Amino acid sequence: MKIASFNINGVNGRLPVLLRWLAEAEPDAVCLQELKSPDEKFPIDAIREAGYGAIWHGQKSWNGVAILARGTDPLETRRGLPGDDDDHQSRYLEAAVKGVLIGCLYLPNGNPAPGPKFDYKLRWLGRFANHAADLMATGAPVVLAGDYNVIPTELDVYKPEHWVDDALFRPEVREAFHRLLDAGWTDAIRSLHPEASIYTFWDYLRNAWGRDAGLRLDHLLLSPTLAPRLLAAGVHRDVRGWEKASDHAPVWIEITDAEAGTKRRAARSSKRRPKE
DNA sequence: ATGGCGGAGTGACTCCGA
Numbered sequence: 001m002k003i004a005s006f007n008i009n010g011v012n013g014r015l016p017v018l019l020r021w022l023a024e025a026e027p028d029a030v031c032l033q034e035l036k037s038p039d040e041k042f043p044i045d046a047i048r049e050a051g052y053g054a055i056w057h058g059q060k061s062w063n064g065v066a067i068l069a070r071g072t073d074p075l076e077t078r079r080g081l082p083g084d085d086d087d088h089q090s091r092y093l094e095a096a097v098k099g100v101l102i103g104c105l106y107l108p109n110g111n112p113a114p115g116p117k118f119d120y121k122l123r124w125l126g127r128f129a130n131h132a133a134d135l136m137a138t139g140a141p142v143v144l145a146g147d148y149n150v151i152p153t154e155l156d157v158y159k160p161e162h163w164v165d166d167a168l169f170r171p172e173v174r175e176a177f178h179r180l181l182d183a184g185w186t187d188a189i190r191s192l193h194p195e196a197s198i199y200t201f202w203d204y205l206r207n208a209w210g211r212d213a214g215l216r217l218d219h220l221l222l223s224p225t226l227a228p229r230l231l232a233a234g235v236h237r238d239v240r241g242w243e244k245a246s247d248h249a250p251v252w253i254e255i256t257d258a259e260a261g262t263k264r265r266a267a268r269s270s271k272r273r274p275k276e
Numbered sequence: 277a278t279g280g281c282g283g284a285g286t287g288a289c290t291c292c293g294a
Contacts (some may be wrong), residue, residue, distance in 0.1 A: 010283050011292085036284060060293070061284055100284075109294060149294075162277080168294065196293085203294065204281035247282080247294080 001255050002099060004117040004236075005031040005145040005218050006051070007106070007201075007248035011066070014246055015043050021239055021250060022050050028070045029097040031104035031145040032056075035064025035090075042066065050175045059090040067145070076102065083127035084086075091124070099258040100226065103137065104188045105146035110167030116166050125176040129183070132221075136184060141226035141258070144185070147248065148219050150177045152187065155197060156216035168217065183219040188253045200235055201248045209240055218251045229255040 004027040008014050011032060018212055022030070030052070035042065040060040047054050053073035056066035058079070066072045074095035081092040091106045103222045105128065110121030135142045154160040163169040181187060199214025207215065222230060230256040240249040 013283060
């Protein structure tokens with residue numbers, strides 16, 4: 001099963017990019033961010049024709065998240081991040097797809113920092129950590145996928161010294177991300193590629209793509225019950241070079257299906273299995 | 277590297293993203 005996350009940067013303006021990528025990559029489940037579309041303008045007909053069911057939480061002009069599922073409809077479990085009834089930005093959507101609970105998030109950018117936008121980002125991170133802990137406590141296989149707007153380490157940015165005061169890289173933000181890892185979440189890409197320089201975003205400005213001046217901002221975090229099923233992870237870099245591309249590239253994982261995962265875990269615990 | 281590029285909402289500009 002392939003699960004991907006893609007900050008599409010305008011789902012209507014970039015619909016040809018989305019449809020081409022769905023046809024080429026054939027992900028089983030997709031988290032989209034930055035729809036920049038009100039609910040009534042979400043291109044559900046074209047997405048259904050491409051073979052996907054979908055749920056979405058849009059908003060005029062900005063934000064907006066969606067979950068797509070190939071050949072089926074996502075089973076919605078939550079709309080909006082709990083913890084603040086006054087927060088009306090469309091940044092969190094959650095659904096079950098083929099036995100996996102998928103949280104789709106678009107974390108606030110937070111610039112300029114310091115300031116009210118940065119404060120909102122830190123509050124959002126706190127609410128997110130609380131909800132993530134609740135999800136983990138259920139024991140369900142969970143992936144939290146999306147645009148975190150967090151550069152986790154110096155390895156995840158082309159020139160760390162240019163970003164020290166930026167809301168994507170400030171210590172408070174990095175520490176919040178690492179507290180998630182300490183709590184038991186697995187950064188899928190980093191767990192399989194511990195040393196590699198991997199980016200998911202390249203600015204439109206200053207020929208960032210041509211210079212490979214990128215950032216790793218889009219992440220898939222796996223619960224302890226899902227992490228053992230991780231087979232592969234990567235970034236569809238070439239999509240960033242397409243005509244009318246988003247400034248983000250899709251990030252993806254492949255996991256064993258639920259039945260195979262159960263067999264694997266059973267095999268691992270078996271006394272007959274030789275030590276790895 | 278504080279200008280750039282690009283989308284959306286409106287209708288030459290603004291706001292916003294990262």
